[in-house]
Amino acid sequence: MENTLQLRQVNVTRYILPLREGGSLPALADADDGFKYVLKFRGAGQREKALISELLGGEIARILGLKVPELVFAELDPAFGRSEGDEEIQDLLKGSQGLNLALHFLSGSINYDALAMEVDPLMASKIVWLDMLITNVDRTFRNTNMLMWNRELWLIDHGAAFLFHHSWTNWEKNATGKFPIIANHVLLKQASQLSEANEQLKVLLKSEYIDALVALIPDEWLLAAGDEEHAPDARAVYANFLKLRLSHSDQFTKEAQDARTALI
Structure with a gap:
């Protein structure tokens, strides 16, 4: 089978606000494709293993015909978040530089x-x-x-x-x-x-x-x-x-x- 499974990659351009759910502290963010995403950080909670679970679980659900927001790889620039005033969030951003995972934000859900x-x-x-x-x-x-x-x-x-x-x-x-x-x-x-x-x-x-x-x-x-x-x-x-x-x-x-x- 030709590997037609792929994820787009976006660059995070703006941290909007934290979504304080559990211990993972995801965030609402803008990306350079003009869309908003729920950003999952590699520096949070269970770190990269949570992102692997998110990626596999979400894409398996999609193959099975269930509805899942689009998943994308989200690149976080090292300079991103330096002006963030919240120390906890700033530490999270510093620990999440590089490739993260994000879900398309379903506005109004x-x-x-x-x-x-x-x-x-x-x-x-x-x-x-x-x-x-x-x-x-x-x-x-x-x-x-x-x-x-x-x-x-x-x-x-x-x-x-x-x-x-x-x-x-x-x-x-x-x-x-x-x-x-x-x-x-x-x-x-x-x-x-x-x-x-x-x-x-x-x-x-x-x-x-x-x-x-x-x-x-x-x-x-x-x-x-x-x-x-x-x-x-x-x-x-x-x-x-x-x-x-x-x-x-x-x-x-x-x-x-x-x-x-x-x-x-």
Whole structure:
């Protein structure tokens, strides 16, 4: 397959304001293409691993037909932010020079409210399935990480996915093991068509797509944590995790169904 998966790159031109969500401190920013973005910093929280999770999680969701704001690589100039008065933000900007990740800002969007908004059962099932695949711990009632924009549901914030890469050596166990945190998923009760979602989605994420996805990860992000000495070796771990996890989709679908049964 020709690698048609690619991300645009923009240069950040203006820091507008911090979006104080959790500990990652993303920001609203302007870029040189004339658009506004939610900027995720490599110097924040889980650093480059959060950006890798964001990149892979978001683009996998897109391949599966779910709506995700456009992701772009965002270059932060070393001179950027020198006039920033907030010391915490200035330190964050200094620690994030170079290549970061940003999501297109959905102006006028509102947070998904689980108590007031219904989601189609198949759509809910697909989102639960996605989060089982990428082991995403952060789609809960506390942090739904979904937006309503133009009357459609959009997924954001996949930086807490891919739990394995925080311990690295246990990636095979994480790929085939259970994911009990799914019981906290905000859409689990509505996900009554998990079998249908599994049958539809597991054929979409082909092996060549996985290889193309992990090829997008910048070498500097892969090497930052020191888990591997060479970027291709680190990239292969992500690819092998996804392929192994995908081969166990029937099992993790059944686990999600059992968790849902316990809730209703």
